[in-house]
Amino acid sequence: IDELGAAGASDPETGAYTVLLPPGTWTLRASADEHSDATVGLVVTDGAELPVDLALAALPPILVVDDDDQSPDVRTAYTAALDALGEGYAVWDVAGTATEPTASDLDSVEAVIWFTGDARSASTGPSAASETALASWLDQGGCLLVASQDYLFARGVTSFMTSRLGVGSASEGLQQFSVTGQNVFDGLGSYSLGG
Secondary structure (H helix, E strand, O other), X not given: OOOOOOOOEEXXXXXXXXXXXXXXXXXXXXXXXXXXXXXEEEEEOOOOOOOXXXXXXXXXXXXXXXXXXXXXXXXXXXXXXXXHHOOOEEEEEHHHHOOOXXXXXXXXXXXXXXXXXXXXXXXXXXXXXXXXXXXXXXXXXXXXXXXXXXXXXXXXXXXXXXXXOOXXXXXXXXXXXXXXXXXXXXXXXXXXXXX
C-alpha cells in the first residue's frame, strides 16, 4: 500500500501477507524479484477482513524491445523466431508506452533484443538514459542484440556504442547488404541485411 507506506506481516512459506488498513479506498501493489507486479483496488470498510489473492507471473528471460514505431511493424520477425525456439519473452513496445526500459526493468531479464526496423527519427534506438541502464546491466552479465537501420544516424557514435557494442568507426549513408562476424563473432555470417 504505497499511499500509507504500510507494513505488515508476511508468511515466507505461503506468501500470505497481512496488513491493517483504515477504512477507505486503497491501491494494493504486490511485487517480487523476477516476477511481474500485480495491482488491485481495494475498498476497506470498518472492521471488515478483506482477503485478496494475487498471482505474480514469473518474468520470461528475454525482453523484446519494439522500437520500430510500426513503420513498418517488424515485431513478428523477432517473436516468430523466439516462438520457434521455444523461448519465453516479454514485449516492451516503446511506441505503446512512450518510455524505454529502465535499469530496474532490465534487472529481471537475461537478454534484450532491441530493434528499430525502418524507424527514422531523432529518437531511433536507445536514448542516453537507456544506454546508461543497458551498460550497467551488461556489466552484470546481460546479453544484448541491437538491430537498427538508423540508430547511428539518430544518436551519432556514443560512448555506449564504442565501449559496449564494439563500434570502432562508422559512416553514415553507406549501402550495406551483408554482415560477417569478426573477433568474438568470428565464423558467423555472412548474413543478408535488408531495410
